[in-house]
Amino acid sequence: MADLRVLLLLGVAVSGAAVVMSHRRDIRAARERIENPERRAVRTDYGSVEYARVGGGYPVLAVHGNAGGFDPGLQVIAPLRFGYLGSPMPSRASVAMQADAYACLLDALAFFMWASCTSRPVYPISRGAGTRIRGIR
Known part of the structure; x- marks a missing residue:
């Protein structure tokens, strides 16, 4: 025993x-x-847009200001805004230019975009985005 x-x-x-x-x-x-995080870059008409991809699942563009709560089952694509690390600051940069750069990134990588209300460059994209954006929350 x-x-x-x-x-x-x-x-x-x-x-x-x-x-x-x-x-x-x-x-x-x-x-x-x-x-x-593994950082990558995409060349756009506005210069290089540096970003990180984290997770797996449906791709989501997470714009600065809302990185506090990634949902499980989503692949987060977090671009850097103009002037941060590998993303150059274009002359006369504007919210509309940043929105266009995000749209170029979406064209190259993703189908869906997610942003908080503090991410002003997101809203101009939604006007002409067609099927690139499933929703904004």
Whole structure:
């Protein structure tokens, strides 16, 4: 009977250690993805638009101001606005120009766009976007 208890405790300890090691590996991988997102760029009429793609599923354009809550099952495409990192600042940049640059990015990559109300460049796109935009929320 004592041998059975020892084996049972040993099994529980080994299983617990495996769970802890797996959890630590997953946390390290998640931190790596957050700290070092893969950044890409698309050439547009407005210069290079740098962006990151995160997740899997239906592609979504997430514009600055709303990166706090990505929905599961969506692939987030987060472009950088004019003047940030690899996205140049065009002369006479405007909200309309930024909207056109996002539309060019959508043409190159995506079908759906998502933005918060703080993302003014999103709304001019919706006027002439046709089937590129399923909704804005």
